[in-house]
Amino acid sequence: MASIHNRIKEIFQQHFQAAPQVFCSPGRINLIGEHTDYNMGFVLPAAIDKAVYIAIRERKDRILNLYAADLDDSFSASLDQLQNSGKQWPDFILGVADQLQKAGNALQGFDAVLMGDVPLGAGLSSSAAVECAAVFALNSLFGLELEKITMVQTAQKAENEFVGLKCGIMDPFASMFGKKDHVIRLDCRSLEYEYMPFSMEGIAIVLFDTGVKHSLASSEYNTRRDECDEGVRIIRQAYPQVRSLRDADMRMVSECLAGAEGKIEQRCRYVVEEIERLQAGCHDLLANNLAAFGQKMFETHQGLSELYEVSCPEADALVNWVKNNQAVLGARMMGGGFGGCTINIVKEEMLPALVQQVAEKFEKQFQRTLTHYVVHIGGGTCAL
Numbered sequence: 001m002a003s004i005h006n007r008i009k010e011i012f013q014q015h016f017q018a019a020p021q022v023f024c025s026p027g028r029i030n031l032i033g034e035h036t037d038y039n040m041g042f043v044l045p046a047a048i049d050k051a052v053y054i055a056i057r058e059r060k061d062r063i064l065n066l067y068a069a070d071l072d073d074s075f076s077a078s079l080d081q082l083q084n085s086g087k088q089w090p091d092f093i094l095g096v097a098d099q100l101q102k103a104g105n106a107l108q109g110f111d112a113v114l115m116g117d118v119p120l121g122a123g124l125s126s127s128a129a130v131e132c133a134a135v136f137a138l139n140s141l142f143g144l145e146l147e148k149i150t151m152v153q154t155a156q157k158a159e160n161e162f163v164g165l166k167c168g169i170m171d172p173f174a175s176m177f178g179k180k181d182h183v184i185r186l187d188c189r190s191l192e193y194e195y196m197p198f199s200m201e202g203i204a205i206v207l208f209d210t211g212v213k214h215s216l217a218s219s220e221y222n223t224r225r226d227e228c229d230e231g232v233r234i235i236r237q238a239y240p241q242v243r244s245l246r247d248a249d250m251r252m253v254s255e256c257l258a259g260a261e262g263k264i265e266q267r268c269r270y271v272v273e274e275i276e277r278l279q280a281g282c283h284d285l286l287a288n289n290l291a292a293f294g295q296k297m298f299e300t301h302q303g304l305s306e307l308y309e310v311s312c313p314e315a316d317a318l319v320n321w322v323k324n325n326q327a328v329l330g331a332r333m334m335g336g337g338f339g340g341c342t343i344n345i346v347k348e349e350m351l352p353a354l355v356q357q358v359a360e361k362f363e364k365q366f367q368r369t370l371t372h373y374v375v376h377i378g379g380g381t382c383a384l
């Protein structure tokens with residue numbers, strides 16, 4: 001099978017009778033640090049070897065012609081009247097164009113084809129990958145000379161303001177800044193980051209897909225954000241120095257939130273614990289102690305499931321089944337939640353048997369075939 005790079009060039013040629021430039025941007029995994037980005041904590045994501053590709057050529061007018069090859073669907077718009085398309089996939093590109101224009105960048109129209117192998121709606125950030133590919137392509141096409149971090153912020157703003165999802169910075173950051181064989185320890189407040197080597201020797205990363213299409217737009221993600229903000233508001237009455245849950249500790253959570261309404265205390269407890277867990281997990285990685293790191297992934301899952309309540313029965317089952325399995329060092333649900341994939345760090349030689357075992361259990365319990373992806377850590381957004 002021809003590579004996606006070659007195929008997208010051919011498709012562009014057929015569709016627009018011209019030769020394009022091609023850019024690509026990867027999906028992401030996150031080892032630990034979930035729902036911590038918008039609380040100004042830390043995350044530990046990495047880009048994967050599955051990516052979104054965009055083939056693009058500038059036009060002389062103000063028209064955007066977009067074609068999603070995998071969906072065989074087209075959409076056209078004018079740069080002078082950017083609004084939601086009503087069918088989602090074009091919005092990631094329209095949103096980026098809109099943000100770039102709002103920031104004062106001069107754009108022209110363009111023809112573009114999209115294609116890729118990042119599974120959609122599986123929690124691997126296909127949307128951030130499209131946004132990063134688009135902003136990187138437009139930056140290059142129109143000589144905008146934007147810094148990478150500005151491109152990341154543009155992608156996030158497109159998602160927040162145009163698509164309407166209040167997500168944090170982790171996904172576009174991981175897609176844009178990914179580095180082969182490294183995870184990124186990102187401080188979501190200062191945006192300082194550090195590449196940490198992640199040795200895959202004898203290790204495989206496998207994702208089990210719950211098959212439940214998560215819709216982060218569903219009010220739950222935004223509700224969690226509101227609960228965290230409310231927790232901060234209450235803690236600040238006693239500790240004005242606390243600007244986000246990043247600044248809080250367990251003592252403050254217990255002292256200030258014990259009587260708080262609803263589930264605010266347990267939501268905040270999870271976040272504060274998770275920020276601490278990530279710091280300790282980074283020490284494990286530096287000490288090359290994957291077993292200790294993996295245990296923390298299981299703890300994260302428990303927190304996400306019981307305290308933060310963003311898991312689902314399929315993800316809980318997938319994690320529980322591998323918990324005491326010799327082949328698995330660590331596992332947890334990954335991403336926003338309510339579906340998507342679990343991430344598993346597995347001893348490579350035991351991978352085939354594990355996949356078979358888990359697939360059988362899954363089919364028996366949920367009467368569906370289990371999809372899994374073995375992923376490698378790859379580089380970030382680039383021109384091809």
Ligand code: GLA
Binds near residue numbers: 037038168169216335
């Ligand atoms: C989604 C969001 C991210 C992050 C994760 C949870 O992937 O896009 O910003 O909040 O959920 O860690």
